[in-house]
Amino acid sequence: MELNAAGTLVLETLQQAASQDVGVLKPAEQRLKQWETEPGFYSVLLNIVSNHAIDVNVRWLAVLYFKNGIDRFWRKAAPNAISEAEKIPLRQGLASCFTEPVNQIATQIAVLISKIARVEWPRDWPELIPVILEAVKSNNPLVQHRAILTLHHVVKTLSSKRLVGDRKLFQELTAGVFEFVLSVWSSHLQAFLSQMSEETPTMAESLEKALLTLRILRKLVVYGYRNPHESQEVRLFLSMVFDRAKTMLECRKSLLSRDKTALAEVCEKFVIHLTKILLDVLEHHPLSFVEYIHMSLEFAGYYVFTPTGEGLLFERFIVQCLNLVKAILLCVEYKPGKVVEDKKEPEVLRAHELKMSFFTEVTLTEFCRKLVTHYFLLTKADLEQWDSDPEGFAIDEGGESWKYSLRPCTETVFVTLFHEFRATLSPVLLSMVQSSHSLVPPDDLTAILRKDAVYNAVGLAAFDFYDEVNFDQWFSTTLTQELRVKEGNYRVIRRRVTWLIGQWTGVKLSQELRPALYAAMLPLLGRGEDMAVRLTASSTLKLAIDDFEFNTDQFLPFLETAFSLLFALLQEAQECDTKMHVLYVLSFIIERVGFSIRPFANSLVQYLPQLWQQSAEHNMLRCAIVSTMVHLVKAFGMVTETLYPFLVPMVALSTDLSQPAHVYLMEDGLELWLAVLENSSQVTPELLQLFRNMPHLLEHCTDNIRTCFYIIQANILLAPDLFLKTYGEPIIMHCDDMLSDMRSEGVVLTMRLVETYLRAAPSLATDVVKPILPRVFLAVYKGEEYPMVMSMYLSVMSRVLLNSLQAFSQVVQKVANLVGERQEVVLDKILDVWLDKMALVTQLERRKLLGLALASLLTAQSSAVLERFCGIVLCVTEALNDMMKIDEEGSLYDSLMFSNNHLSSGSEDDVDYETEHDHRRKLLSATDPVYTTVLRDYFQRQVAELQSQVGPVQFEQLIQTIDVETLQQARAFIVM
Structure with missing residues (x-):
């Protein structure tokens, strides 16, 4: 490709690729893909990206193609790798791309440079960092910003490398640049603070540069030092974090008062990043963080738990502060006795002392009361969400939502505090419970919300508050009485009491009161009840049934009503997550009560096909449906013909590797397939056709191979002759292919399957399994297998021998051909191994099987057998x-x-x-x-x-x- 001509051609093609016309766009994309491996292509792309006169969309497309090419073709060992001769001008050109006017393109260029740096710095591109640092010193604001942006992405990428040599290189880089980057950050931050009072136009630019530099400092501190506290500059920087956070919170407040929302949001990011630095150092270098424990706790306590900080707060900052408190409380290195190394013990003791000196009884009481009476209260926004989206409100956030959401965060911090300081906080919470004991007026929303918050705390602390509450008495009196109040805003109390009972059910609720619990939950599941209360009641019912002490007989009188109400709730639910939740509860009940569900399950069976059709776009809901059907089929005990039109297509879709949904449905789909086979009285054409999916499953789904083998065995027992004639030989061929890569456990499974063949249809199966038998006989001939594997090999050999002496002789001859020996020699060795290894066969049934086979050989008129007459008699005896x-x-x-x-x-x-x-x-x-x-x-x-x-x-x-x-x-x- 001539460069000029090539440049024009590539430019025209990129312009076409940026078109909205599919007829123009598709051919252009195909041409660009063909050029990806052409020499000079990326040089042309760099020229196009660097030409600011070209349309932005075309340059954006060019930089994306360039970036993708770096991923695929930059490494020397990559197929069609970019030549070293082309790389040199590319690196030089990229190192001077600090004048890009469009921010999005500048970001992509910075990412592109970082990708190359990951591969080539410092060996092949040692000048990269000096060039960037020189640009950072530039008086041109644009060049300076782009250089800081590039440095940020390069440092971010290099810090992510985890090999020892790479980490050492990054530490060397950090030692050389940290002081300079710290001074750049300080100067830009100071410039922003000076410009705040004058409201100069460059205020946003200074803040953006300060934020980018702060991000660089975070990576340098966390990943650039083995022990950050040994660096004076790092200690200076970390001590500045608290003061700078306070300053930026005040700046945010001031900017909001001036309606400068965009700048205020950048200030928020700045503050959050400061707290991330503290959290990261605590996580990765806990012993370097010891001297900042008290400062961090005071910092968090000042803003989150005192009135002074209220005007400066925003939600994400509160979450970060609470996470910081929690991380300090849970840090293993701050707990004496958890760290064994003597050299660390003094720091551990000091950390523990600092932590305990802060958490005095007064502080703990204030924290506890503030969490419960302020942060646990349902807000106006919560109640509005409840009204507009009760299903979304009722389904609890799970996973790691505590890292980002305020309510889960406050709850986890409360649980952590209460667990760590149970003796101090139990009386505080008990006094709050006692003050909230009496019924509150239904129209007093404030009192209702206070009680809701206290009950929330009691539920969260259930496992640590165990000895302080007579829950049986509380349940039998106040709580059940509150569940019956329907007026005013009492839905808040009903929902919370329902949840509270669920939390305490597995902790301290007598077995005798379980029927009363079931009776209390049923009215809360009814159509007239609030949707959020109904969903909470379903969760509590599931928790009660999931308890270790669950007694099926106690629940049976409530089963029909509970099942009907839950089924009605499933039908009325609108959201996919809600349907999954209710279906999971129903499925769990079916699993626990077993056959007792039969009289009541027909309505669910009739509804599930409709729900299956409606959930075509919701794979997780379909997964729940398949799981439910597994339990239903097992509960019914026999699959009726009316279920096949629904079950067979469901299994077919779930186990078809060509369907995208199989990623979600495979495991439950296989379980359902097995359950259907095990509970079918006869084979049907539809069931047999399902097996067309099995060969692909055996090839690609090794994680589910055990279930696949059980399915094959179930098919064999259901229709031995028909199945073996239709699928028997292909399955054996697949098994033979797989054996070479299997571990011993897989070999045992495969041999059990082969044995099932030979047991179910002896006359037919012996010919069907012949392709795999030479491998079995050869393994016995070599005699080197593990005892369990050898036991299965000998069992299969014995079955073949009992079924057909002729077939046994044919396989021995085949092995003789494979090893280049006479048949008599191979038979001698097989019999020697057999007689030697039979003592390792421990299962009684298999010992008898081998004994029968050995006895059968006595009349085979073989000299090899007669020569071992003593050994055979000994083993059979x-x-x-x-x-x-x-x-x-x-x-x-x-x-x-x-x-x-x-x-x-x-x-x-x-x-x-x-x-x-x-x-x-x-x-x-x-x-x-x-x-x-x-x-x-x-x-x-x-x-x-x-x-x-x-x-x-x-x-x-x-x-x-x-x-x-x-x-x-x-x-x-x-x-x-």
Whole structure:
């Protein structure tokens, strides 16, 4: 590409790519994509970005393509990497891009430079930092601003590198630039403060530069020092943070009074960033923060808990201050005994003393009362949200909302304070409860809100306030009485009392009062009740049922009403999150009460298809529906034909890897598929067609491989011949491919699946599983597997042998071909390993299986078998010793016979209810040689047949090969 011609061509193409016409835009994007790997393309882009006469949209597009190219092609090892010859002028050009007039483009250029710096500084681009610092000193305000912006992004990127060598380089950089950056910050901040009184036009520019520089200082302090407190400049900077925060809060207040909202918002960002510096140093360098503990607590207490700071506050600042208090309280390094290293112990003790000296009884009392009586009060905005969006108001914020939202933040700080200083704060909270004990007038909103706040505190402190309250008595008298008041603003109290009961249910509510709790919740779920109260009641009901002491019999009298009311609530809810919440409660009830839900669940089953259709855009709601259906199917015990039209498409969508929704639905979808199969009485074409999804699942969903194997096993037991003929061989081929990359646990699962094949359809399955058998026999031949894996390999080999001696011989021959040995040699080695490893097989059923297979070999007319006659007799006899028991009449019997009801479950996923699948497993056991053949009798017949084959003389010679002890034990069971 000639540069001039190329520049014109690329410019024209970028102009087309910025077009609103799709017919013009798409071809242009394709051409640009083709040029990404062309030499000189990024030089052209840089020329276009640097030409301020070109349209802003075109330059914006050019810088984005440039930035994306850096990600993909800048590293030397990248395919189609940008050449070193082209990189040199690119770096030089970028290092002089400090005059960009458009802020958005300037930001992208700064990010672009930082991406290159991450790869090339300092080895290939050592001049970058000096060039930026020189530009920061420029008298040109624009150049200076762009240089600070670039330095910010470069420092931010370099600070994120975590390798030891990179961290050391960043520490060296910090040592060289920190003092200079600190002076730049101080000068710009001072300039802004001077301009505040005169309201000069450059005021905003100075503040922006001061904020950018502050961001740089934050990264330098947190990531540029191993021990920040050892630097005098850092100590000076951190001590300035508190005073600067106070100054900027006053500036914000002044700017708001002058209607300069935009500047006031920048001041807010500035203050928040100052608090972030304190929080970051505390988190990453707690021992360097020790000398600032008392200052930080005084700072937070002054603004958040005293009237002095009220006029200066804004919500995000309050949250940051409270988070700072909480972080100091919870810091492990500030708790004696938590840190073992002796050299740190003095600092730990000092930190603890500083913390405790601040939290005096008076301070704690003030903090507690201010939190409860001021910050816990519902505001006018809260009540307006309640009226306009009761569902959004009722659903609690979760996760880490305490980091950003005021109410969750105040609540977590209260819980932390109360837990740390329970002895001091318990009397304070108890006095507040006592003062709020009596009923308040329904029309006194102020008193209602105060009581709501106190009850909130009691609920939050439940686990630490345990011994101070007789909750049974409180519940039986005041609380239940307050739930019955419907007038005025009492919805606030009803909601809070309902929530409070839920918080204390698992802490201190007697078992005898659970029916009273259920009875109290049901009216609150009804249609006439406030939506927020109904949703809170549903949560409390779930907490009561989720309790360790939950008694199903106590709940059954309330089940029908509770289920009907919750179902009505589910139908009336409008928001996706609310429907998910109610559906989760319903699902949980179904899971806990099991079969008892059957008479009441039809309405839900009829409604869920409609909800499924409506939730096409809400994958998390669909996830909740699938989960609910899992519990419903298990509760019903048998899937009726009317459910298939709904269930089968749901499972198909959830387990189809070509559908985007599978990311959300896969796990529950597989559980539902398994539940449907286990509770189906017969196979249907629709159920069989579902299996078309399985091959892709086996290839790509290793996290769910166990459930996939259970599904395959359930299909096999449901329709052995049909399934094996349709899907048997492809599944075995997939399993064979996967075995090479599987760990031992996966190998065991796979072998159990192969064994299920061989048990369910012996005549058909032996041919179906042949592709995987050479791998199994070869593993036994080598004899190097873990005991559990070897046990499964020997079990599969035994099944094949019992099903077909011919098939067994064919596989041995195949292995012989693979290893280049004669068949007799391979059989010798397999039998040696078998006899040696059989002692490692511990499960009784498998020992018998191996014993039966060994006994079957006695009549195979093989010299290899006869040479090991002693070993075979020993192994079979040991198996007989393990399973033969003596009955009441003194006779020996086989303890594993089906008639003796000594069956194993035969499944890896134990269930606590009888399913169709369980019934099929029992039927399978009724035809299994392990449970239908008496090993002693079979062994006797085989020995007799062997004697007939070889004649008395040779048989006597075989007997002579058996040692005396083994022969004595064998003759205790059979005649030899």
